[in-house]
Amino acid sequence: MFILSILFFMIGLVLTAGGIWLLALDGSPYYVIAGVILLAVSFTLRRRRVIANSLYALLLIGTMAWSLWESGFSWWPLASRMGTLLVLALPLMIFVGRKGRAAQRLLLPAWAVCTVLTLSPLAMDDPTAVKGTMAESVVNPSAATGLANPEEWHAYGRSNLGQRYAPVNQITTDNIDDLTLAWQYQTGDTKGPEDVTETTYEATPLKIGNALYLCTPHNWLIALNADSGEELWVYDAKVPAESQRQHQTCRGVSYLPAADSSKQNLAKKQNQPAQELASMQCDAQIFLPTSDARLLAVDPETGALCSNFADNGTLDLMHNMPYKQSGFYYSTSPPLVAGGKVIVAGSVNDNYAVNSPSGVIRAYDAKTGELMWNWDAGHPEDTTPIGEDETYAVSSPNSWSVASADEELGLAYFPMGNRTPDQLGMYRSPADEKYATSVVALSLETGQAEWVQQFVHHDLWDMDTPAQPVLLDLNTDKGVEPALVVPTKQGDVYVLNRGTGEPIFPITEEPAPQGSIPGDFTAPTQPTSAVTFKPEPLTEAKMWGATPIDQMLCRIEFNSLDYEGRYTAPSEKGAIVFPGNFGVFNWGSVAVDPKRQVMFGMPLYLAFTSKLVAKTGQDLGETNQGEQGLNENAGAPYAVEMGPFLSPLGVPCQQPPWGYVAGVDLRTGETAWKHKNGTIEDLTPLALPIQMGVPGIGGPILTDSGVAFMAASVDDYIRAYDVKTGAQIWQSRLPAGGQATPMTYMNSKGEQMVIQVAGGHGSIGTTIGDYVVAYKLAK
Incomplete structure (x- = not known):
């Protein structure tokens, strides 16, 4: 009993001291009492x-009464509040001593009742779920899918429409149990000791002819046989290490078909490495963006550089940049190939320096590399190709994600980010303010902005528009409208007329929290869409932890930081950013079935914190180690420190679930279903496959048979879902983290293949690897 007495004393002392602190912050009195x-x-x-x-x-x-008052019959909130106390009651009941049986008269029934009540939510429906069914009827059988041929996947989202939808139906909800591993390939490109933290393998392959084309984190371009996974050739861009990059990744490559398709003889095996081949005139071209700011044009048949493009196949993207710091600018996403042009945007490091490279979007002749136009959000009116001695605008808003295009309308759609620094708005011009955190429609011919729709005014939260816009023709009350679906970090899904930018579902302005540092301001209102997955505001009662002490410390932190809901202004005190920097949606975007006009997405809810650090001449210590941590903002009076809102044990401070899958009927804007997604199997030492609803980075694909595929979550699985109900119907263990969007196609034998890149993600800590995994139905 002595040891147990000491244990209770230590826990009681910590709870009393912490509870007094929490009470001084106007928090719950429970911890003092306990x-x-x-x-x-x-x-x-x-x-x-x-x-x-x-x-x-x-x-x-x-404690049970208090727990039910705060959270109701919800398993994880109850378990975190009651679990430790119920376990500690066991020795009190077991080691009762000679006179102890009388002590059980109240404790045993209290323990039994509390245990039953704590476990009872396991037999109930998940209170966070939305249960329903998605419409299955085909409302637009002739809907454009970008590529009619089910054998192909020519762009990151399969086509420039960005739908991530394949008109294949061999794999169905009925035979999905027969899906099995077909082949597995390892690239050999893995994270090294000199790599930055966010070295990630996020590539979605292209399928052209009978070959797959994919890039690796260090910008190797690899061609594989689409039937067998046999390596055809490898081109290594030989990108040097650079500690100032925030990301070391490549999400994909782009494809320019030959003018005469009969000239293509893809996937021809070569007997020597691609680097040893002389450059050549190319009929078709694969475009590879590199993390040292080059754009390479490569022959898809041989892996040789294309001598007809730019400087013998290489285009230096640092030309005309106002600042050229190594590692500050590069393209992590594939360029857009449309209208005879290859259109390149890029990523500018967040919060490293006020004076950084431009976020300019540039269109080059796809065959020659000649600059055709440049659209710079800092100087948006003049798109005439810039002169040799001129420079683009400093640190102008960039577009680091994937663009889409409607060649019939002659428009390209770019999701726009912010001007660095993200949390300091005093450096922005009126043009920066207009185009930041938006989607902009640019003329394919001239580069002129035809329209813009902004999603955050005066963005101080790094709410870049992260996801590729999705194009479909949507049945509405006004008839069939050319629609654009844009998911955002803040959880809103905007559905716009892609010809005019006008909303198809209403956009309203809501009052926003006020207050900012001297010299800056906050917008009085912020837009929100009628189609939304924005989270409910956090409260102290929604704080969570693995133990009562862990939870109490999260409550103290919650009450110590500024938080007034979405768009709480950054401050020196520190603020909670919710949704956090990962966003509700990110670069994985959503998948849309254009025939049934339904959407499949992966909403994520993970709070972050940000803190402005005044620079008064003191040594800031180590800075610029990635998007998370302390970033210098060189030239600004404040550095910024950012990261996930975690407990001392490293788990999120807000209660789960943190990740879902969701389905939306785009004709009505209604969420048909929403279910928690993913397990904690790879988050705990015990490898427990408990479905908790975990975070993820990546995206889904849809097929014509009503089956969706997605990996993304922080457990190492690829999963299949029934789009009608959202139910998970299949899963397969991956050899590494699946933080990439899968793809699917028909091979030369008439078999549907599902391909998933599995290489992990440095920032979220999933298993690192170098795998390409292929599945097909067992014969």
Whole structure:
């Protein structure tokens, strides 16, 4: 009993001290009360067991009442509040001593009732779920899918429409159990000791002819046989290491078909490495963006550089940049190939320096590399190709994600980010303010902005528009409208007329929290869409932890930081950013079935914190180690420190679920279903496959048979879902983290293949690897 008494004393002391701190922050009084009771239990335990056990019984009953008042019958909130106390009650009941049976008269029934109540949510429906069914009827059988040929996948989202939809139906909800591993390939490109933290393998392959084309984090371009996974050739762009890059990744490559398709003889095996081949005139071209700011044009048949493009196949993207710091600018996403042009945008490091490279979007002749136009959000009116001695605007808003295009309308659609620094708005011009955190429609011919729709005014939260816009023709009350679906970090899904930019579903302005640092301001209102997955505001009661102490410390942190809901202004005190920097949606975007006009997405809810650090001449220590941590903002009066809102044990401070899958009927804007997604199997030492709803980075694809595929979550699985109900119907263990969007096609034998790149993600800590995994139905 002595050891147990000491344990109760230590826990009671911590809860009492922390509870007083929390109470001083206007937080819950529960922890002070619980701490005092545990101290009393400790003092009375050795001599007065009846009193000690009775006090503990009252603590259990009071904690249960408080837990139900705060969170209702929800498993994870109840388990975190009651679990530790229920376990600690066991030795009190077991080691009762000679006079201890009387002590059980209250404790045992209290423990039994509280245990039943704590476990009861496991037999109930998930209170966070939306249960329903998606419409299955085909409402537009002739809908454009970009590529009619089910054998192909020519762009990142399969086509420039960005739908991530394949008109294949061999794999169905009925035979999905027969899906099995077909082949597995390892690239040999893995994270090295000199790589930055966010070295990630996020590539989605292209399928052209009978070959697959994919890039690796260090910008190797690899061609594989689409039937067998046999390596055809490898081109290594030989990108040097650079510690100032925020990302070391490649999401994909782009394809320019030959003018005469009969000239293509793709996937021809070569006997020597691609680097040893002389450059050549190319009929078709694969475009590879590199993390040292080059754009390479490569022959898809041989892997040789295309001598007809730019400087013998290489285009230096640092030309005309106002600042050229190594590692500050590069393209992580594939360029857009449309209208005879290859249109390149790029990523500018967040929060490293006020004076950084431009976020300019540039269109080059796809065959020659000649600059055709440049659209710079800092100087948006003049798109005439820039002169040799001129420079683009400093640090102008960039577009780091994937663009889409409607060649019939002659428009390209770019999701726009912010001007660095993200949390300091005093450096922005009126043009920066207009185009930041938006989607902009640019003329394919001239580069002129035809329209813009902004999603955050005066963005101080790094709410870049992260996802590729999705194009479909949508049945509405006005008839069939050319629609654009744009998911955002803040959780809104905007559905716009892609010809005019006008909303198809209403956009309203809502009052926003006010207050900012001197010299800056916050917008009085912020837009929100009628189609939305924005989270409910956080409260102290929604704080979570693996133990009561962990949870109490999260509550103290919550009450110590500024938080007034979405768009709480950054401050020196520190603020909660929710949704956090990963966003509700990110570069994985959503998948849309244009025939049934339904959407499949992966909403994510993970809070971050940000803190402005005044620079008063002191040494800031280590900075610029990635998007998370302390970034210098060189030239600004404040650095910024950012990261996930985690407990001392490293789990999110807000209660789960943190990740879902969801389905939306785009004709009505209604969410048909929403279910938590993913397990904690790879998050705990015990490898427990408990479905908790976990975070993820990546995206889904849809097929004509009503089956969706997605990996993305922080457990190492690829999963299949029934689009009608959202139910998970299949899963397969991956050899590494699947933080890439899969793809699917028909091979030369008439078999549907599903391909998933599995290489992990440096920032979220999933298993690192270098795998390409292929599945097909067993014969």
